[in-house]
Amino acid sequence: MAYLTDVRLGDDAPTDGYPWTLPAVRRVADLRLGDVTMLVGDNGTGKSTLVEAIAVAAGFNAEGGSRNLRFGTHDTHSDLSDHLRLVWRTRPRWGWFLRAETFYGMASHIAEDDDPVSGVAAMFPDLHARSHGESFLLLVEERMRSDGLYVLDEPESALSIQGQLRLLAMMHQAVADGAQFVVATHSPLLMAYPSAVIHELHAGGIDVVEWEDVDAVALWRTVLDDPQRVLRHLLAPDDRPD
Numbered sequence: 001m002a003y004l005t006d007v008r009l010g011d012d013a014p015t016d017g018y019p020w021t022l023p024a025v026r027r028v029a030d031l032r033l034g035d036v037t038m039l040v041g042d043n044g045t046g047k048s049t050l051v052e053a054i055a056v057a058a059g060f061n062a063e064g065g066s067r068n069l070r071f072g073t074h075d076t077h078s079d080l081s082d083h084l085r086l087v088w089r090t091r092p093r094w095g096w097f098l099r100a101e102t103f104y105g106m107a108s109h110i111a112e113d114d115d116p117v118s119g120v121a122a123m124f125p126d127l128h129a130r131s132h133g134e135s136f137l138l139l140v141e142e143r144m145r146s147d148g149l150y151v152l153d154e155p156e157s158a159l160s161i162q163g164q165l166r167l168l169a170m171m172h173q174a175v176a177d178g179a180q181f182v183v184a185t186h187s188p189l190l191m192a193y194p195s196a197v198i199h200e201l202h203a204g205g206i207d208v209v210e211w212e213d214v215d216a217v218a219l220w221r222t223v224l225d226d227p228q229r230v231l232r233h234l235l236a237p238d239d240r241p242d
Helices: 047-057 100-111 132-142 161-176 217-225 227-234
Strands: 004-009 038-043 084-090 093-099 146-153 179-184 197-202 205-209
Touching: 004 047, 038 047, 047 084, 047 093, 047 146, 047 179, 093 132, 132 161, 161 179, 217 227
Parallel strands: 038 179, 038 197, 093 146, 146 179
Antiparallel strands: 004 084, 197 205
């Protein structure tokens, strides 16, 4: 179920400086969301900036967590969320923002919040007792298996290809139970989720594309088709004269 349908930029948004000059931010009104929405594109195009802002505008903690689980280590998020206008079909009762970049800090906050009355540690598995990928998937399984809005920032950075396949299976079951996912990713495997709406961010803004037309998919195909040819070209000696 697509709880969140559209994202708009308020009339009061600045026009100068980062992230306001990012083409994708200026064209954020082009962002339409489905049950599963993928934000893809090269480094620096604004994928993580946008999903972070969407998550914060939806009420989630900027470094990951829910509306209730809040912590902070180093505040680096932009004020883009203050100028986003989220359009809801209906607001979900539950949701989570999961980002690989700050997962360790979130796991540490949970483990250290062990007050027997008000602490949350007892509500979670020991996320530090497993590998990064295993604990990442365990949290998805524990917190994202029902109806709700789930925002993921580059989850593949914590996962092997087997882990990514497991994540896709978990997402599929959650969507069947009424979940919505918004995912920023570089992974062609995650982008291949059936019926996902794929938005490719680039120097011109945002476009809805099919999986076969994503730049990263085409590049991976070229590399996997003949990696040695690609590497010979990439690593060729520089024969230019001094």
